[in-house]
Amino acid sequence: MSEIAQTPEPPYYAVIFTSIRTEEDNGYAEMATQMVNLASNQPGFLGIESAREGVGITVSYWTDLDSINGWKQNSEHLIAQQKGKDQWYKQFKTRICKVERDNSFLK
Amino acid sequence: MSEIAQTPEPPYYAVIFTSIRTEEDNGYAEMATQMVNLASNQPGFLGIESAREGVGITVSYWTDLDSINGWKQNSEHLIAQQKGKDQWYKQFKTRICKVERDNSFLK
Numbered sequence: 001m002s003e004i005a006q007t008p009e010p011p012y013y014a015v016i017f018t019s020i021r022t023e024e025d026n027g028y029a030e031m032a033t034q035m036v037n038l039a040s041n042q043p044g045f046l047g048i049e050s051a052r053e054g055v056g057i058t059v060s061y062w063t064d065l066d067s068i069n070g071w072k073q074n075s076e077h078l079i080a081q082q083k084g085k086d087q088w089y090k091q092f093k094t095r096i097c098k099v100e101r102d103n104s105f106l107k
Numbered sequence: 108m109s110e111i112a113q114t115p116e117p118p119y120y121a122v123i124f125t126s127i128r129t130e131e132d133n134g135y136a137e138m139a140t141q142m143v144n145l146a147s148n149q150p151g152f153l154g155i156e157s158a159r160e161g162v163g164i165t166v167s168y169w170t171d172l173d174s175i176n177g178w179k180q181n182s183e184h185l186i187a188q189q190k191g192k193d194q195w196y197k198q199f200k201t202r203i204c205k206v207e208r209d210n211s212f213l214k
Binding site for chain 1: 109110111112114117121123125126127129156157158159160161162163164166192196197198199200201202203204205206207208209210211212213214
């Protein structure tokens, strides 16, 4: 995921997920990888970007709000969300956004 | 910036800036810190979140599009933007978004 997501012309949607982790590991990395694979196969998925440095920021991109809702309700994702609250995250914030404009630079 | 930004009730705006750095340092860290301080004093600034791990993701939050435009045109920021293209970034993408909903979790 160390790449800039190749998204289409706006408008499309973004989910900004910002988090602070607990000390607990307990399968976190495996679950994170599994969730990226699972999200990538959801209808309406456009791309994902992720970095952690103190705070973790994961931005996933979607064609529309229905696709975001479909991903939120995915049964394996629901289990991961619960484990996240129980074990992995001290704190998080999810923001649902409409991307209205974008601008790219490539050297 | 290792914190989740405390933003007001939506709607508000987000600028997602995703980047890949060059190898060149040449004052990058100092400029990055200076730009966060400068942005924080701009009208309409609401908060900022940032992490780099291969890819860098910085999300800044703003009350409205005029505030984002004001920041984009800030004279010191214009100089930093030019140095970014000349020296610091191999690639970047800026996405301007309207935050429509959010959801918080705190243990």
